[in-house]
Amino acid sequence: MKTFISIALLAILLPTMSYAEDVHKHEEHEKASGVEALSPDLRKLLSEEMKALQGGMMSIIPAYISGNWSEIETTAQKIKNSYILKQSLTESQVKELHSVLPPEFIEKDQRFHYLAGMLEHAAQSKKPELINFYFSEMNESCASCHAVFATHKFPALKPEGKDRHAH
Numbered sequence: 001m002k003t004f005i006s007i008a009l010l011a012i013l014l015p016t017m018s019y020a021e022d023v024h025k026h027e028e029h030e031k032a033s034g035v036e037a038l039s040p041d042l043r044k045l046l047s048e049e050m051k052a053l054q055g056g057m058m059s060i061i062p063a064y065i066s067g068n069w070s071e072i073e074t075t076a077q078k079i080k081n082s083y084i085l086k087q088s089l090t091e092s093q094v095k096e097l098h099s100v101l102p103p104e105f106i107e108k109d110q111r112f113h114y115l116a117g118m119l120e121h122a123a124q125s126k127k128p129e130l131i132n133f134y135f136s137e138m139n140e141s142c143a144s145c146h147a148v149f150a151t152h153k154f155p156a157l158k159p160e161g162k163d164r165h166a167h
Helices: 002-016 040-065 067-078 091-100 103-124 126-150
Strands: none
Touching: 002 126, 040 067, 040 091, 067 103, 067 126, 103 126
């Protein structure tokens, strides 16, 4: 239960981190890469997706503590199937995503959606311990991806030192 409370507190604090466009300009000598190298339209869609995912993740906490497994199942299914991106991307935007974003980003994204599917299954099975486990794994997946690909928005997640190896 302590683990779930810690995760719940983390999830409650997530809204304090802004998904709005970064107000800090990068130094001119830095080359944009990853998410920052996407076209403005695609970055906007990705930002909308992240906001929807955040809302979905946040809705799981009250559903969990009240035993509303069907709400968790529905939310997990939406997360698994993506809220916006899969429904809104043009063929050229799909190509851009796969050509601009590194394979590690795609792998992390696929893992997150896999975990959402497992959360959906756990909720269908009404297994609170598995719901808690997969929800925790999804939270870790978010933070792990942000630490690698979104430190421009979440600088506190940036590993200290250039040579520091983090898992």
